[in-house]
Amino acid sequence: MYSLKEIKAILKDSKTQTIIFPEGDELKIQQTAQMLVEENLVNVILLFNKKTDIPTNANPKIQMLSVDQIDTTPYINKFVEIRGEKTNLEQATKLMQLRTYIGTMMILEQKVDAMVCGLTFTTADTLRPALQVVKVKKGFSIASSAFIMKKDDQAFIFTDCALNVNPDAKQLAQIGIMATNFAKSMNVANPETVFLSYSTKGSGAGEAVDKVVGAIAELDNIKPDFIYDGEFQFDAAFVQEVRNKKAPNTKLKKATPDVFVFPELQSANIGYKIAQRFGGFDAVGPFILGLNKPINDLSRGATLEDIYETAIYTAFQALNA
Template sequence: MYSLKDLKEVLKTSATQTIIFPEGDEAKIQQTATMLVEEQLVDVILLFNKKTDIPTGLNTQIKVMSVDQIDVAPYIAKFMEIRGDKTNLEQATKLMQLRTYIGTMMILEQKADAMVCGLTFTTADTLRPALQVVKVKKGMAIASSAFIMKKGEQAFIFTDCALNVNPDAKQLAQIGIMATEFAKTMNVTNPETVFLSYSTKGSGAGEAVDKVAQAIKELDAIKPDFAYDGEFQFDAAFVQEVRMKKAPNSKLTKATPDVFVFPELQSGNIGYKIAQRLGGFDAVGPFILGLNKPINDLSRGATLEDIYETAIYTAFQALNSQN
């Protein structure tokens, strides 16, 4: 999997991407923007509510914009066109005063390539305009999320730990596909994907087990170009020796798979945080998958390093979405 250093080298030698940060008034966002432009990794737009909120002394390479100085009339008209009878002039006018909506409209109008947000805005505040304006890719019914879990030379992808509360079997299969495609863009060679459960190949029973087993059948019908298997308990998924004892005919060949698909949000969210807090893994993300353009959500407790790293991965996603 690409390291952060690898991604920076790619960005420096590729077409420059523009990231918009709706939370331009946050000190950590301003620091991140400065680092990014000084290293010549991306172009940056910072959004503010008022012109008077814009601090003096920002790096002049950083583009700054304030809501009170933006002509939002074209955005209102475009938003009403997109949403049709799901909105009205009063609602559209109100929404186009929100920096998250303006950011997504700028992406739609190709004035920016990606957006990073979430220090003060909730996940819903960040993703609602993304889903309404940028929308999911053709053929995708949902968007999903993924974390890159890193520790030393180890790197895995956990999905979906941040977005879909209780996906059905068909959605779970799609979540696995999106995460595996993400792994490929991150330079994972021949990624292998495992679907997790409290059961290994029928050792347990229940609706939750049936859902994961059905997700595997959905994939069997699609025939994606990657190795996958399930349902597996985590020990059988993670440790090849255990897997060979519990499921000797598994289609997984690597010592450890690359992508771990959790059956629903509760287990996924708990799982990545256990890996982070007890296992000592760094959790990078979440990255939102399945959108036409990358819009990623920060944790409200994100550190400067978290924001910087997320911005670099986001710029790489944007670059990849154009290829």
């Protein structure tokens, strides 16, 4: 998997991407913007509610916009056009006073390449305009999320830790495909993907197990171009010796798979935080997967380093969008 250093080198050698941060009034966002433009990694736009909110001593390399300065009429008309009967002029006018909607419309109009927010906005605030405007890629019915879990020379992808509360079998299969595609984009060679459960190849039973088995059946029909298997308990998934004892006929060949697909949000969210707090892994993300253009959601407790790394990965996603 690409390291952060390698991604930064790729960004410097590629067409410069532009990221909009709708939370321009947040100090950590301003500090991140300063770091990004000083390194010439990306172009940055900070969005404010009012012109009077814009700092007077900002780096001239950082573009500053405010809602009260923007002519939102083209965005209002375009939003009504794409939403059709699901909205009206009055609703669209109100929505185009919200910075997340303006940022998303700027992506649609190709004025920016990506968006990062979440320090003050909720995940719903971020995802709602993304799904309405940028929309999910053809072939998918949902968006999902993933974390990159890093420790020393180890790097894994955990999914879906932030969005889908209780996906069905078809959705779980899509989540696995999206996360594996993300792994490929991050230069993971021949990624292997494991679907987790409290059962290993029929050792347990129940509706929750049936769903994971159903996701594997969905993938068997789709025939994606990567190796996958399930259902596995985490120890069997993570430790090759245990896996070979419990499931000697597994398709997984690597010592440890690259992508771990959790059966639902509760276990996924708990799982990545256990790896982070008990295991000492750094959790980078969440990254929103499956959208036509990258829009990523920060944790409201994100540190300056978290925001900086997320912005760099987001710019890299934009290169591959």
